[in-house]
Amino acid sequence: MNPLVPTITTPSGVWNPLVWLMVFLLSLIIALIIYMRGEKTRKKGMQAGVFFSGDRPPEGMDAHIAAHNIGWGFMEALRPYYRAMRKMHTGIINDYVGWFLGILAVMLIIFLFWGGA
Template identity: 65%
Template sequence: MMNPFNPSISTPSGIWNPLVWILVFLLSLLIAYVIYLKGEKQRKKGMQEEIFLSGNKADGNTHIKASNIGWGYLEAMKGYYKLMRDIHTGIINDYVGWFLGVLATMLLIFLFWGGVR
């Protein structure tokens, strides 16, 4: 039996230890902070502090609505989402129909690929 308080888990191709990860994460945070401090000294005040949203000046109280997030992704996948919206009808007859369809598919799979070992 393995030691339950040992944080590391060995996988088929390696080892995973969360404590080491946390250590590395904190270390990289520290490095990032150092770099940030270096830049902070020579930062210029002015235009770069203002907020822009899609090239337009925003007042800082703008909130992007949920439906607008990931617009590009949704636009790129338009065809797929059209198909998916068509499938998700919300009619209960279809729910049962899909169930029976999967049942028939599984029976056919087992008929042709063999149910018996």
């Protein structure tokens, strides 16, 4: 196997990053060509602006969205799960050690039945 050949053969296929890169670049070039063939006399600036239901955004709406609010829907959908997770992550050192010793005990019991040769 020559290490400079980028192809990886997986149990059910092949993967070649160079081919992927070429296809990616080719599609970029095609997109560029399509873009270049577009209408030259278009008005600039308006199309890319942010509109709220067709209206101009009021002043101050270009403020930054804080990290806390990104993915709100996701977290809202999984609220019961996250409530359980928050309960699990207490940040108290006794709980850290407790979890470790608990897993140790559980694994001792499990390996007692299935761990042997």
